[in-house]
Amino acid sequence: xxxxxxxxxxxxxxxxxxxxxxxxxxxxxxxxxxxxxxxxxxxxxxxxxxxxxxxxxxxxxxxxxxxxxxxxxxxxxxxxxxxxxxxxxxxxxxxxxxxxxxxxxxxxxxxxxxxxxxxxxxxxxxxxxxxxxxxxxxxxxxxxxxxxxxxxxxxxxxxxxxxxxxxxxxxxxxxxxxxxxxxxxxxxxxxxxxxxxxxxxxxxxxxxxxxxxxxxxxxxxxxxxxxxxxxxxxxxxxxxxxxxxxxxxxxxxxxxxxxxxxxxxxxxxxxxxxxxxxxxxxxxxxxxxxxxxxxxxxxxxxxxxxxxxxxxxxxxxxxxxxxxxxxxxxxxxxxxxxxxxxxxxxxxxxxxxxxxxxxx
Amino acid sequence: xxxxxxxxxxxxxxxxxxxxxxxxxxxxxxxxxxxxxxxxxxxxxxxxxxxxxxxxxxxxxxxxxxxxxxxxxxxxxxxxxxxxxxxxxxxxxxxxxxxxxxxxxxxxxxxxxxxxxxxxxxxxxxxxxxxxxxxxxxxxxxxxxxxxxxxxxxxxxxxxxxxxxxxxxxxxxxxxxxxxxxxxxxxxxxxxxxxxxxxxxxxxxxxxxxxxxxxxxxxxxxxxxxxxxxxxxxxxxxxxxxxxxxxxxxxxxxxxxxxxxxxxxxxxxxxxxxxxxxxxxxxxxxxxxxxxxxxxxxxxxxxxxxxxxxxxxxxxxxxxxxxxxxxxxxxxxxxxxxxxxxxxxxxxxxxxxxxxxxxx
Numbered sequence: 173x174x175x176x177x178x179x180x181x182x183x184x185x186x187x188x189x190x191x192x193x194x195x196x197x198x199x200x201x202x203x204x205x206x207x208x209x210x211x212x213x214x215x216x217x218x219x220x221x222x223x224x225x226x227x228x229x230x231x232x233x234x235x236x237x238x239x240x241x242x243x244x245x246x247x248x249x250x251x252x253x254x255x256x257x258x259x260x261x262x263x264x265x266x267x268x269x270x271x272x273x274x275x276x277x278x279x280x281x282x283x284x285x286x287x288x289x290x291x292x293x294x295x296x297x298x299x300x301x302x303x304x305x306x307x308x309x310x311x312x313x314x315x316x317x318x319x320x321x322x323x324x325x326x327x328x329x330x331x332x333x334x335x336x337x338x339x340x341x342x343x344x345x346x347x348x349x350x351x352x353x354x355x356x357x358x359x360x361x362x363x364x365x366x367x368x369x370x371x372x373x374x375x376x377x378x379x380x381x382x383x384x385x386x387x388x389x390x391x392x393x394x395x396x397x398x399x400x401x402x403x404x405x406x407x408x409x410x411x412x413x414x415x416x417x418x419x420x421x422x423x424x425x426x427x428x429x430x431x432x433x434x435x436x437x438x439x440x441x442x443x444x445x446x447x448x449x450x451x452x453x454x455x456x457x458x459x460x461x462x463x464x465x466x467x468x469x470x471x472x473x474x475x476x477x478x479x480x481x482x483x484x485x486x487x488x489x490x491x492x493x494x495x496x497x498x499x500x501x502x503x504x505x506x507x508x509x510x511x512x513x514x515x516x517x518x519x520x521x522x523x524x525x526x527x528x529x530x531x532x
Numbered sequence: 533x534x535x536x537x538x539x540x541x542x543x544x545x546x547x548x549x550x551x552x553x554x555x556x557x558x559x560x561x562x563x564x565x566x567x568x569x570x571x572x573x574x575x576x577x578x579x580x581x582x583x584x585x586x587x588x589x590x591x592x593x594x595x596x597x598x599x600x601x602x603x604x605x606x607x608x609x610x611x612x613x614x615x616x617x618x619x620x621x622x623x624x625x626x627x628x629x630x631x632x633x634x635x636x637x638x639x640x641x642x643x644x645x646x647x648x649x650x651x652x653x654x655x656x657x658x659x660x661x662x663x664x665x666x667x668x669x670x671x672x673x674x675x676x677x678x679x680x681x682x683x684x685x686x687x688x689x690x691x692x693x694x695x696x697x698x699x700x701x702x703x704x705x706x707x708x709x710x711x712x713x714x715x716x717x718x719x720x721x722x723x724x725x726x727x728x729x730x731x732x733x734x735x736x737x738x739x740x741x742x743x744x745x746x747x748x749x750x751x752x753x754x755x756x757x758x759x760x761x762x763x764x765x766x767x768x769x770x771x772x773x774x775x776x777x778x779x780x781x782x783x784x785x786x787x788x789x790x791x792x793x794x795x796x797x798x799x800x801x802x803x804x805x806x807x808x809x810x811x812x813x814x815x816x817x818x819x820x821x822x823x824x825x826x827x828x829x830x831x832x833x834x835x836x837x838x839x840x841x842x843x844x845x846x847x848x849x850x851x852x853x854x855x856x857x858x859x860x861x862x863x864x865x866x867x868x869x870x871x872x873x874x875x876x877x878x879x880x881x882x883x884x885x886x887x888x889x890x891x892x
Binding site for chain 1 (some may be wrong): 533536544558563571574610611613737771
C-alpha cells in the first residue's frame with residue numbers, strides 16, 4: 173500500500189531527495205565521513221551552506237539588500253526574535269489576528285513587554301476569512317505590521333495579490349507553511365521567516381530573510397535570537413543545524429531542477445484544485461473559506477459532525493492516508509499538500525473521500 | 533583507506549547507529565514514513581521521545597527531582613537560558629574562567645545584564661590547568677557557580693573527583709563535550725547542559741538536566757529559552773528537533789547495550805591512554821596538562837612549532853586522519869576521542885604520530 177502523509181509538518185520530503193540522503197549517508201561526496209558527523213568548519217560544509225543560500229536567493233528572487241539567515245528555534249523563536257530586533261523604535265506592533273499562530277506571535281511579543289495592537293481579527297467567524305486593518309497604518313506609529321501569511325490550521329492565505337496594504341509601514345510575514353510553495357515579492361516585506369519543516373527540510377532549521385536596514389545591534393537580546401551575529405558570522409557563530417541545512421540544499425536543488433517557485437505554484441494550484449473541486453461538489457464534506465483566500469498548502473474541511481469526521485480519519489488511515497485530522501484547536505479535517513506531495517496523493521485522498529461519502 | 537574523524541564536534545556517531553539510520557530512513561518501523569517526515573504529534577514519535585528520556589535517566593542515574601529537557605540552540609542558547617532562568621535572586625553569578633567556552637558564557641550573561649564575578653581563572657598559564665575559586669562561595673551571594681566541565685579547546689576536565697567545592701552554592705555545569713563519556717553524580721549539580729553533537733546526536737539538539745526546585749516562571753524570557761514551558765509540555769510546546777532526538781534514542785540504546793556510562797568511561801580511559809602514553813614519551817609532541825586534569829575526550833598537543841604542526845595536519849589528512857588541527861583560538865593540534873571513536877582510531881593516530889616523528 174502506498175502511504176501518503178498529509179501532516180501539517182514536519183512533512184513529506186521529495187522522493188529523489190530522500191533517496192540521495194539515504195545513499196550518501198555513510199560517506200558525503202566520497203569523503204568517508206557522514207553529513208551527520210562532519211565539522212561545520214570544513215570547506216565541504218561551508219560550500220553546502222553557501223550554495224543553499226545562493227539557491228534560496230535565486231528561487232525566491234531575494235534582492236541584494238536582504239540578508240538570508242539560518243537559525244534554530246522555529247516560529248516560536250521568531251515570535252520573540254522579530255520584536256527583539258525590529259520593534260526598537262516605538263516598541264509597538266500592529267498585528268492581524270488571523271488565527272492560532274498569529275495569536276501565538278502576539279502573546280510572545282506581549283510577554284516580552286511590547287505593545288501589540290490587534291488591528292484586525294476574524295475571530296467572530298472562527299477565522300474562516302482573513303482580517304485586514306480597520307485603519308490606515310503608519311510607521312510613525314508602529315514598528316511593523318505582522319501577518320501570518322498562510323494559516324496552517326484555518327486554511328487561509330494572504331496570497332501576493334491580497335496582502336494587507338503596507339505603503340507606509342514595514343510588513344513582517346510568517347511564511348512557515350507556504351515558503352517556496354507560491355510566489356511572493358520579497359520587496360513587499362521588511363522581514364519574512366519560515367520554519368523549514370514544511371517545504372524545505374526536516375525540523376530544526378528556520379530561515380529568516382530580512383532587509384539590511386532593519387538590522388541593528390539588539391542590546392540585551394540573547395545571541396541566538398539576535399540577527400546581527402548571524403549576519404556578521406554568516407550564520408556560523410556557533411554550530412548550526414548541519415543536517416537540516418544539507419537537506420535544504422538538496423530540496424532547493426530539486427526545486428530548481430523542477431523549474432523554480434513559479435512552476436511549483438502552478439503544480440500546487442492544480443493539486444489543490446483536485447481537492448477543492450471535490451469539496452465544492454460534495455454533499456458531505458465542506459470547506460468554508462472564500463476562494464480568493466484559500467490556502468494551497470493546508471486545506472481544511474469537515475462533515476459538520478465530530479463523529480463522522482473521526483470515522484473518516486479512521487477510514488483514511490486504513491487506506492494509507494495519514495494525518496488528515498484537523499488541528500486540536502479547531503477540530504475537523506485537514507490535508508496538507510506541500511511541495512513534495514505528488515498530485516497522486518491529492519487524487520488518492522479524493523477517491524477516499526468519495527468512497528466514504530457513498531458508503532456513509 | 534579507513535577514515536577517522538577527530539573533529540571536536542559535530543563528531544562521529546557509532547557505526548551500528550549510522551547503519552540503522554540508513555536502513556530505516558525511508559520507512560521508520562515499517563510505517564511507510566520517514567523519521568524526517570513524521571509529525572511530532574504522532575504516537576510513534578512521542579514513544580521515541582519518552583524512551584530516549586527514560587534511557588538518559590537510566591544511563592546518567594538522574595534522580596527523580598530533576599527534569600530532562602530537549603532544547604535547541606546549543607551551548608550558546610544555554611549561555612543565555614541559564615542566567616535568564618536561574619539568576620533571578622541576586623542576578624549575580626560566580627564563574628570559573630577555564631578558557632574559551634567559559635569566557636563565552638560569561639560574555640553572554642554580561643550582555644543580558646547579569647553581574648558575573650570571575651572567581652578563578654588560569655589565563656596566566658594559557659588555561660593549561662583548571663581554575664578553582666579563590667574564596668568560599670555561598671548561595672547568599674551568588675545565584676550559582678558556573679563551570680565548563682570539559683574544556684574542548686584546552687583539553688582539561690573537572691572530573692567528578694576534582695569538581696570545585698559547592699557545599700553552599702548551586703553548581704551549574706556545561707557538559708557539552710563529555711556528556712555520557714564519564715560518570716558524574718547528577719546530585720552535585722543544580723543544572724547540567726550539553727549540546728548533543730559530540731556524544732549523543734547530530735547538531736541541533738541540546739539536553740538540559742535541571743533540579744525541579746530551580747524552575748520558576750521566567751517572566752520576559754523568550755519561550756524558547758524558558759525552562760517552564762518545556763517542563764509543562766514535555767519539550768513539545770512547538771516542533772522539537774525530531775531527527776536529532778531520534779538519533780539520540782539510537783545512541784542511548786547503543787550505550788546501554790555496551791554496558792552504560794561506567795563501561796564507556798573504562799573504554800574512554802583506555803582509548804585516551806593510548807594517546808597520552810605516546811605523548812608522554814614523545815620527544816616531538818607534548819601535552820601540557822597535569823594528569824589529574826586531562827580530558828578523556830579532547831586531547832591537545834603540539835610540536836611547539838606552528839610550521840611543524842601544520843605539516844603534521846597535512847600528513848595526518850593524507851593518511852585518513854581528519855580534523856586534527858587545534859582550535860583557531862589556541863592553535864596546535866587536537867584529537868577528539870568521543871564515545872563513538874573506536875580504539876583503532878587512537879592507535880592509528882599514534883602510528884601516524886610515530887611515523888611523522890621518525891621522519892621529521
